[in-house]
Amino acid sequence: MSTSKEEVGVKASPSAPAPAAPAPPAERGRPRRTSRSTILVTGILTVVSLYFLVPIYWIVVAATKTTEDLFSTNGFWFAPEINLWQNLVQVFTYDGGIFLRWFANSVLYVGVGGLIATYFAAAGGYALAKYAFRGRELVFGLVLGGVLVPATATALPLFLLFSELGLTNTYWSVLIPSVVSPFGFFLCRIYATATVPDSVIEAARIDGAGEMRIFHTLGLRAMVPAMVTVFLFQLVGIWNNYFLPLVMLADQDLYPITLGLNNWYSQVQRLPEFYQLTTGGVLVSIVPLIAAMLVLQRFWRGGFTDGAVKE
Incomplete structure (x- = not known):
């Protein structure tokens, strides 16, 4: 089959415009699902x-x-x-600055309890995800069952137990229950299974690294988003915890901020000025939670791209 020189010249000419793509037919009468969903x-x-x-x-x-x-x-x-400034001054100066004591107690309960609970959850979740041993699924099932038990159901048994040990009305009566997080344990196990490769662990073992070193250098780094999530859940839970301190504590100097604010609110019928103290104290109490969320959310964004593939 022969081809003329004119046809070859047209095909090879760089200045010839490319044929325009046909316009898509208009979809008239069809609903825009994307817009409606948005x-x-x-x-x-x-x-x-x-x-x-x-x-x-x-x-x-x-x-x-x-x-x-x-x-x-x-x-x-x-x-x-x-009247914001005057209310805040009253909050921080009333009764010798007792609100500052309550605030410091809450920071102590959250700092110690939240950090230890996060570490224990990460260690336990990593162990269940990466070590095969007899009874592993039974342990995980018991932990999962602990997620379903409300904290109020365990408050009275804990009080009776701590009363026998002489730990009621002490910092330990609030700190010890705070270092356990069944939900954090469950979340870290799932996250470690998905993000910590077995091949990396085996390579580290071949290089002579011990199990604790592998966990602290590889496991914890890969589990940062899950650990931040666990810590935030513990922070909010411990900071807003009311029933357990109410059962355990009798000394006002040991109160967390929630119990102290409730103590103020219980006096508003007798002294109406406690309304100002309560509303001002509540405003101050939510500032640490907002600050923690704003500061720690970047670890979530960084962890979402850990498994991304670069081309």
């Missing part, structure tokens, strides 16, 4: 955000008011006179 998801997220943010906004507004303004003005808007 609107639906955005609406749900907006409602959920308002559910969490409106109480915080109310606390901020209420903390700027006197007791009279708290009941005589709109609850969701500021009073003509902002």
Whole structure:
């Protein structure tokens, strides 16, 4: 089959424009599922955000008011006179600065309990994920069962046990239960199974590394996002813990911030100025939680790309 020189010249000519791609047919009458899904998801997220943010906004507004303004003005808007600074001064100076003592106690309970619980959860989850031994699934099942047991159900047995040991009304009565996190144990086991390769562990063993060194240098680094999640759950749980300190503690100097604020609120019927102390104290109590979330969220973003493949 022969081809003319003119056809060859047309095909080889670089200046000849390429044929335009046919335009896709217009999809008239067909609903835009993507747009509708986006609107639906955005609406749900907006409602959920308002559910969490409106109480915080109310606390901020209420903390700027006197007791009279708290009941005589709109609850969701500021009073003509902002009284935030005076309320905070009263919070930190009332009764010799007892609020600072409660705040320090909460920091102690969260710092010691949260960090130790996170380490124990990571170590236990790593061991169950990477070591094969008899009864491993039974242990995991018992831990998983512990996730289903509410903390209020264990408060009374813990009180009776600590009472026999002479540990009630001490820091240990709140710290010891705080260093155990069944949910963290479960989460770290699942995460270690997915993110810590067995081949890397075997390579480290061939190079002469011990099991503890492998765990601390390889396991913990790979499990950082899970550990941050466990720590944040423990931080929020211990910081907001109310029932266990109520059962265990009788000395006001050992109270965490939740129990101390409830002690103030119980006196508002007798002394209405405690409304100002309570709302100001609640505002201060949520600041560490917000700060921890803002600081630690970057570890989540960094951990999400650990398994990415670069080309």
